[in-house]
Amino acid sequence: MTGSPHAPPLACRTLAEAVAALRQRGLRLSTSRKLVLEALFATDNPVSSEHLAGQLGMDLSTVYRNLEEFERQGLVRHVHLGHSPGLYALTGHADREYLYCEQCGAIKALEPHELDTVRDTVHERFGYRARFTHFAIVGTCPECLRG
């Protein structure tokens, strides 16, 4: 979770695919490494390092070291919704972007293309190509706007 620019995404649909890709890049596939990958493939949502370590019964530092390596390879990314710690997900599996309501904490996950209009608007006006995969879009949800 270092501040360095991100590796190009390494999208893998299956565990086998990911293992192959990592092998090809010369990485060793230890038991813990495979467990972390499995866990990431098994869930639909970004998960915390804490959660992974607990669930897999392995040391937090090991989890972090593996996630770090996976991020370096572009296989994994982490997101920040409100003020919470980083949450990790597979790049290819969870290219979602999030709307976070700061009043009620509601989180709306968006499929990869759903923010394209927004992205285009930003691009037209400022020339920046935006990604909302690192920081959620924070605001007020429809319900709280009414209330």
Next chain:
Amino acid sequence: MTGSPHAPPLACRTLAEAVAALRQRGLRLSTSRKLVLEALFATDNPVSSEHLAGQLGMDLSTVYRNLEEFERQGLVRHVHLGHSPGLYALTGHADREYLYCEQCGAIKALEPHELDTVRDTVHERFGYRARFTHFAIVGTCPECLRG
């Protein structure tokens, strides 16, 4: 810098105005408190707690406690650009929003209204009212897009 929803903004143009507003709300105006306010009024950019503590020669915890109080009053807000720690600024003075380039670290500050089209797009499509004052918009700047 707690996760709680924000107080309504308390926009003050001058130090005197801010002092008056805080007094009115029953807050004591200690020397350190005034120093922090002065420092915030003196700069155009969001600053780190560290920076304030150093510059003003006061304890970090005092700085944090004051910033916390000011945020509670809606006078101050903090922003996160990339992975860096929180940066603090006066609400009324720095209602800016930021575009952050994750390749080169470039930061573009936008005036309050400049993202309105973007905000409207988000609102039309998802009903959310977005604020980019807490998390910058992260992406790739025009220069890096070319390179």
Next chain:
DNA sequence: ATACTTGCAAATGATTTGCCAGTGT
């Protein structure tokens, strides 16, 4: 006079690192 503020030190939460024993290739 009294309640709020300070500095200092120690606690916290998230993440990182050192080290040495263990394991994948």
Next chain:
DNA sequence: ACACTGGCAAATCATTTGCAAGTAT
């Protein structure tokens, strides 16, 4: 075999909290 990986403990970074002494009202 040998370089890489794991667990454990300690370090770090940003931020928070406890406490006794000091200060604003």
